[in-house]
Amino acid sequence: MIRYLGAAVMAALFTVSSPAVAPAQDVELRSFDGSVTLDGNLISYDGAYYRVETQFGPMTISAQGVSCAGPGCPDLTTFVAEARIAGAATVADGLIPALLEGFADIQGMTLTRGAGAADGPQVFTLSRRDGSPAARFHVTPSTTDQGFLALLNGETDIALALREPNSAERRAAMAQAPDDPPLERRVRVLALDALVPVVSHENPIDALSLPDLARLFSGDIVSWADLDGPDAPVALHMLAPGLGLAQGFSNRVLVPAETGLADSIVRHDSATALAAAVARDAYAVGIMPRSARGPARALALRGSCGFAQMATPDAVKAEDYPLTAPVYLYLAPHRLPQLVRRFLDFTRSESAERLVRSAGYVNQSLTRTPLALQGARLANAVTAAGDDVALADLQDMVDRLDGAERLSSTFRFGDGTADLDTQSRASVLRLVDAIDRGAFDGRRLMFVGFSDGVGSAAVNRRLALRRAETVRTAVRTAAGDAGAGRVEMTVDAFGEAMPMACDDTDWGRAVNRRVEVWLE
Numbered sequence: 048m049i050r051y052l053g054a055a056v057m058a059a060l061f062t063v064s065s066p067a068v069a070p071a072q073d074v075e076l077r078s079f080d081g082s083v084t085l086d087g088n089l090i091s092y093d094g095a096y097y098r099v100e101t102q103f104g105p106m107t108i109s110a111q112g113v114s115c116a117g118p119g120c121p122d123l124t125t126f127v128a129e130a131r132i133a134g135a136a137t138v139a140d141g142l143i144p145a146l147l148e149g150f151a152d153i154q155g156m157t158l159t160r161g162a163g164a165a166d167g168p169q170v171f172t173l174s175r176r177d178g179s180p181a182a183r184f185h186v187t188p189s190t191t192d193q194g195f196l197a198l199l200n201g202e203t204d205i206a207l208a209l210r211e212p213n214s215a216e217r218r219a220a221m222a223q224a225p226d227d228p229p230l231e232r233r234v235r236v237l238a239l240d241a242l243v244p245v246v247s248h249e250n251p252i253d254a255l256s257l258p259d260l261a262r263l264f265s266g267d268i269v270s271w272a273d274l275d276g277p278d279a280p281v282a283l284h285m286l287a288p289g290l291g292l293a294q295g296f297s298n299r300v301l302v303p304a305e306t307g308l309a310d311s312i313v314r315h316d317s318a319t320a321l322a323a324a325v326a327r328d329a330y331a332v333g334i335m336p337r338s339a340r341g342p343a344r345a346l347a348l349r350g351s352c353g354f355a356q357m358a359t360p361d362a363v364k365a366e367d368y369p370l371t372a373p374v375y376l377y378l379a380p381h382r383l384p385q386l387v388r389r390f391l392d393f394t395r396s397e398s399a400e401r402l403v404r405s406a407g408y409v410n411q412s413l414t415r416t417p418l419a420l421q422g423a424r425l426a427n428a429v430t431a432a433g434d435d436v437a438l439a440d441l442q443d444m445v446d447r448l449d450g451a452e453r454l455s456s457t458f459r460f461g462d463g464t465a466d467l468d469t470q471s472r473a474s475v476l477r478l479v480d481a482i483d484r485g486a487f488d489g490r491r492l493m494f495v496g497f498s499d500g501v502g503s504a505a506v507n508r509r510l511a512l513r514r515a516e517t518v519r520t521a522v523r524t525a526a527g528d529a530g531a532g533r534v535e536m537t538v539d540a541f542g543e544a545m546p547m548a549c550d551d552t553d554w555g556r557a558v559n560r561r562v563e564v565w566l567e
Contacts, residue, residue, distance in 0.1 A: 073086075073087075073088060073117045073118055073119050074086075074087060074088070074089045074097070074099060074115055074116070074117040074118075074119040074120055075116045075117050076097060076099065076108055076113040076114070076115055077113055077114050077116065078112060078113055079112070079113070079114065083113075085099065085101060085106070085108065085113075086101070087099040087100050087101035087102070087106075089119035089120070089121075090105065091381075091382070092110070092121045092126065093128070093382055093383065093384040093385050093387075094126050094128050094384050094385040094386055095109070095110055095111075095385040096108060096109055096110060096382070096385075097110060097113075097115065098382065107382070110123065125179070127181065127182060127183060128181065128182035128183070128384035128385065128386040128387050129182070129185070129384065130182070130183075130184050130185070130204050130205065130383060130384065131168070131184075131185045131197075131202070131203040131204045131205070132185065132186045132187070132204070132205045132206075132207065133168070133186075133187040133189055133193065133194045133197045133202070133203040133205075133206060133207065134187075134189060134190070134191055134193065134194025134195075134197075134203075134205075134206045134207030134208055135188075135189075135190065135191050135207040135208060135374070136188035136189060136190065136317075137209075137317075137336065137338070138209070138237070138238075138374055139186050139188035139189075139207055140188050141406055142237070142238060142374070142402075142403065142406045142408065143184075143186055144171065144186075145402045145405070145406050146393070146394060146402055146403075147171050147173070147184060147390070149398055149399060149402045150173075150389075150390050150393045151173050153393060153396075153398060154173065154389070155176065156173045156174055156175060156176075157173070158171060158172070158173055158174075159171070159172050159174065160172075167187070168185040168186055168187040169185075169186045169187075169188075170183055170184070170186075171183070171184040171186060172184075173386070181386060182384070182386045182387065184387075184390075187203070191206075191207070191208045191209050191210055191294065192294075194206035194207050194208055194377075195208060195212055195216050195377070198220075198377055198379060199216065199219050199220055199223060201379070203379070204378070204379045204381075204383055204387070205376055205377070205378055205379070206375075206376070206377040207237075207374070207375070207376065208374075208375040208376075208377055209240070209292050209294075209295060209336075209372055209374060209375070210292075210294055210295045210298070210372070211231075211375070211469060212231075212377070216230070217229065217230055217231075224380055227380035228380060231469060233377055233378045233379075233380060234375050234376065234377050234378070234469055235375070235376045235378070235391065235394070235395075235473065236373045236375060236376075236411065236469065236470055236473040237373075237374045237376050237394055237403075238374040238403045238406075238408035238409065238410060238411070239363050239364060239371065239372070239373055239374065239408060239409040239410070239411060240336045240337055240338050240363075240371075240372045240374055240408055240409065241336070241363050241368055241370055241371050241372055241409070242295060242296055242299075242335070242336065242337070243334070243335065243337050243340065243345040243346070243358050243370070244332060244333070244334060244345070244346045244348070245325050245332070245333045245334075245335055245340060245343035245344060245345050245346065246325060246331065246332050246333075246343065246344055246346060247325060247326055247327070247328060247329045247330075247331060247343065247344065248344050249329035250271075250276070250329055250330070250331075250332075250344070251276060251277070252271070252276050252346065253346060253347065254346055254347040254348065254349040254355050255274070255346050255347075255348060256348065256350060256351065257300055257303075257304075257350075257369060257552060257554065258304065258351075259274060260300050260334070261300050261301055261303075261304035261306055262304075262306075263281060263283065263332060264283055264285070264296075264300070264301065264309060264312065264334070265301060265304070265306035265307060265308065265309055266283075266309030266310070266311060267306070271330060277330070279329075279330040280330060281330060281331075281332060282313070282328055282330055282331040282332070283309060283311060283312040283313065283331075283332060283333075284312065284314075284315060284325050284331055284332070284333035284334075285308075285312050285313075285314055285315070285321070285333065285334050286314065286315055286317075286318065286321060286334075287314045287315065287316050292334075292335070293334075295370075295372055296334050296370070299370060299554065300370075303552065303553055318335045318338075318339035318341070319339060319341055321333050321335050321343075322339065322340055322341030322342055322343040323341060323342060323343075325343040326341065326342035326343045326344075336372065337358045337363070337407075337409070338407035338408045339407060345357070348368070348369045348370070350548055350549035350551075350555060351549050352549040352550075354548055356368050356369065356548075358370075358371075360409045360414075361416065361455055363409040364411065364414065364455040364456075364457075365455055365456075365457040365563075366457055366459060366470065366558065366561075367457070367547050367548075367558065369548065369554055369555075369558070373469070373470050374408065375469070376391070376394075378391075395476070395477075395480070397412070400412045411473070411477055412455075413455055413477065413478070413481055413486075414454070415452040415453070415454055415455075415566060416452060416453045416455075417450075417451075417452050418445070418448050418449055418450070418451060418452075418453070421453065425445070425545075435500075435503075435504030435543070436504065436542075436543060436544050440542075440544050441544055443541075444541045444545065447539060448495070448565060450567065451493065451565040451566060451567045452565065452566045453563055453564070453565055453566075454564040454565070454566055456474040456477060456478050456564050457474070457561050457562070457563055458471040458474060458475075458514075458518045458561060458562040458564075459557060459560060459561050459562075460514055460562075467517070467518070467521065471518075472521075475518070475521050475522055475525055476525065478492075478522055478564065479522060479525045479526045482526050482533060482534055483526070485533065487533070487534040487566060488533050488534065489533075489534075490534060490535070490566060490567060491534065491535040491536070491537060491566070491567040492522075492534055492535070492536050492537070492564055492565070492566060492567075493537050493538070493539055493564070493566075493567060494515040494518045494519045494522075494536065494537070494538045494539075494562055494563075494564060495515060495538075495539050495540065495541065495562065495563045495564075495565055496508075496510075496511030496512050496513075496514045496515035496538070496539070496541070496542075497511055497540070497541060497542065497543070497544070497545055497546075497547075497559060497560070497561050497562070497563065498510055498511040498543050498559065498560055499543060499546070499550050499555075499557075499560050500543040500546065500550045500556075500559070501550065501556060504543060505542075507542040507543050508540050508541070508542030508543075509540075511541070511542050511560075511562075512539075512540035514540075514560070514562050515538040515539065515540055515562050516538050518562045518564075519536050519537075519538050522536065523536060546559045547559055547561070
């Protein structure tokens with residue numbers, strides 16, 4: 048029974064939340080002054096909030112405002128936050144333990160790792176100074192496929208993924224919980240990686256194109272002589288099926304080329320084993336994550352129009368490199384325990400960024416590059432700009448950007464749209480965090496739109512300007528009034544004047560459709 052106390056108090060104590068599946072237990076929650084009482088079945092307790100199934104539907108109640116009575120009440124003094132993490136083994140085995148250790152240190156806690164079953168999760172326990180456990184993280188290294196499956200089946204709270212969900216996974220998530228936020232709204236970018244072609248140091252090849260990779264790994268090219276290399280057979284190496292990066296390669300390189308994988312490919316369960324095998328064979332080529340190159344030599348990716356790009360940290364951050372591969376955290380729709388939410392917040396901190404870099408990944412910290420240090424980009428702009436781009440357009444662009452610094456955050460869009468993709472939405476939050484910290488106080492951020500070269504140059508420039516305005520609006524909205532008062536934000540657009548890739552592939556056109564952020 049609830050006795051009426053007024054809308055303000057009720058709103059402070061009780062908020063409606065989405066239902067979750069959990070054992071029902073009787074509880075009675077009472078405000079400290081005794082004026083409000085709520086009966087129901089306890090769904091969960093996260094260390095800060097009760098979730099209760101009531102006659103009014105599921106509700107979330109702050110533990111600070113009520114006392115709890117009944118057989119379902121948790122022991123607040125011994126509560127242990129629990130979280131299940133499953134998915135990409137390269138992340139679960141390396142990066143997650145490092146981040147948990149850093150988080151424990153920040154919290155003044157200690158981290159211990161349980162032995163775990165041979166085929167079960169590893170258990171990481173965060174303990175308080177008195178030795179009592181505060182949280183347990185159950186981490187199951189597997190594959191991106193299995194991480195998504197566990198998330199959809201309610202068997203994990205956080206899925207580690209090296210790709211975005213496919214259409215079947217999105218449909219399954221929607222069918223399972225149509226009232227919950229879709230998967231694309233329950234995702235964070237933890238770190239950045241990239242797929243790189245690797246060869247032995249004895250191999251004379253220094254760059255490959257995406258069509259070259261498609262022909263190699265489909266078995267169409269069987270000798271290095273077809274790529275102006277030695278007259279020797281090609282040996283192909285990839286990660287095992289089901290791993291997110293291997294799937295990403297197929298989706299982004301083979302599918303556009305309308306081909307499949309060759310039967311002769313040697314598969315490896317780890318990137319370390321793949322790198323070692325390629326390094327030993329002068330005629331081998333492999334595809335593997337940048338974060339674990341090992342003794343093999345990474346090659347640049349080149350385009351038919353002359354672009355060549357290595358997977359440098361700045362190129363990966365800006366998604367200028369063709370095969371950038373973000374590391375995603377996909378979250379279950381239910382509320383996670385408070386300490387687990389703090390851990391997720393920690394993954395966006397500067398301390399976490401240092402750990403990400405130490406683990407071999409590219410972090411998302413903002414870097415600045417003056418125009419004077421971007422000679423290669425300007426040279427590409429001159430040599431690859433379309434017929435509709437006049438010398439005066441290039442001169443105008445250089446004049447407008449002279450003296451400014453390009454930030455590593457770059458925002459990209461679909462063909463003919465102004466919708467931000469997953470990584471771009473994460474970049475909005477990173478940029479707003481920097482504004483909140485005062486990194487740009489008293490200065491001006493320019494959101495500069497660029498386009499691909501398909502269609503009319505005038506139309507492309509207008510679309511690029513609309514995209515720049517979309518990003519500025521998203522940043523202003525996220526930053527709020529306080530952010531708007533700290534930094535000036537303007538928009539500009541140069542259309543197809545500075546391509547970052549060749550326009551003869553879907554990927555190249557997608558890379559060229561972007562909004563850059565420049566700091567004056």
